[in-house]
Amino acid sequence: MESLNIDIESRDNNINENYSLWNNDDNWSEDGHEWSNFLGGTLNLWNDVIFPRIKKYLQGDILEIAPGHGRITKYLLDFSTSLEIVDLSENCIRACREKFGGKIKYNVTDGKSLQMIKSRSKDLVFSWDSFIHMHSSVIDTYLNDICKILKPSGYAILHHSYLQGGEEKSFDNIGGRSNMTPEHFKFLAEKNDLNIVDQENIVNGGHVIHSYGEGQEGTSVDTISICKL
Numbered sequence: 451m452e453s454l455n456i457d458i459e460s461r462d463n464n465i466n467e468n469y470s471l472w473n474n475d476d477n478w479s480e481d482g483h484e485w486s487n488f489l490g491g492t493l494n495l496w497n498d499v500i501f502p503r504i505k506k507y508l509q510g511d512i513l514e515i516a517p518g519h520g521r522i523t524k525y526l527l528d529f530s531t532s533l534e535i536v537d538l539s540e541n542c543i544r545a546c547r548e549k550f551g552g553k554i555k556y557n558v559t560d561g562k563s564l565q566m567i568k569s570r571s572k573d574l575v576f577s578w579d580s581f582i583h584m585h586s587s588v589i590d591t592y593l594n595d596i597c598k599i600l601k602p603s604g605y606a607i608l609h610h611s612y613l614q615g616g617e618e619k620s621f622d623n624i625g626g627r628s629n630m631t632p633e634h635f636k637f638l639a640e641k642n643d644l645n646i647v648d649q650e651n652i653v654n655g656g657h658v659i660h661s662y663g664e665g666q667e668g669t670s671v672d673t674i675s676i677c678k679l
């Protein structure tokens with residue numbers, strides 16, 4: 451019982467930390483495009499890193515979890531029949547609404563639930579640069595709901611952290627990354643009745659750019675996990 455309480459507390463702390471950071475408009479000076487600068491811009495991030503890895507799944511009714519100010523949303527829109535987004539931050543959803551208007555359906559979440567999304571309605575659930583900050587207990591609850599909203603033939607493609615031995619508070623780690631490994635993500639997926647189709651470990655968006663600081667070198671890559679029912 452004690453470990454469950456600790457887990458709930460750390461889950462809620464992680465959600466609160468994410469909310470404080472990302473709901474603050476001061477932290478969105480360039481709408482997130484500044485995080486693409488090391489690749490020469492968001493178009494390069496899409497063309498060189500994301501699109502080649504997801505193109506065969508990129509179609510139909512898509513849900514993007516945690517779009518922020520819509521850095522990647524713009525590209526998903528081009529390939530979707532319908533696009534729905536969900537974010538913890540109402541200010542992020544407001545920013546997306548200002549950009550995309552009636553082309554998208556908008557949702558605000560409590561940071562751990564997708565209950566507002568119709569069951570068995572999505573061909574693709576996608577998230578970039580956001581699960582990297584989420585505590586494993588948050589990811590666990592999202593995988594539980596992703597299992598319910600995917601169509602039987604659907605896929606979830608989630609970019610998450612691969613950091614071992616970091617601080618419990620993700621924002622004390624390099625790039626705000628949470629503790630997560632491909633093996634633990636696979637464990638969480640299977641616990642929630644999802645199968646792993648593929649996992650690819652990438653270093654800083656597919657490119658070795660920075661070191662991760664003393665004691666963390668070589669351990670903080672990210673993983674792109676592809677799941678299906």
Ligand SMILES: C[S@@+](CC[C@H](N)C(=O)[O-])C[C@H]1O[C@@H](n2cnc3c(N)ncnc32)[C@H](O)[C@@H]1O
Pocket residue numbers: 465468469472473481482515516517518519520521522536537538539542559560561562577578579580583584588
């Ligand atoms: C670093 S931004 C990335 C935004 C966007 N995906 C991009 O690549 O530009 C992280 C986003 O994750 C959202 N987020 C963090 N924790 C969340 C949670 N538990 N549930 C839903 N959204 C969350 C934040 O509100 C923010 O929009």
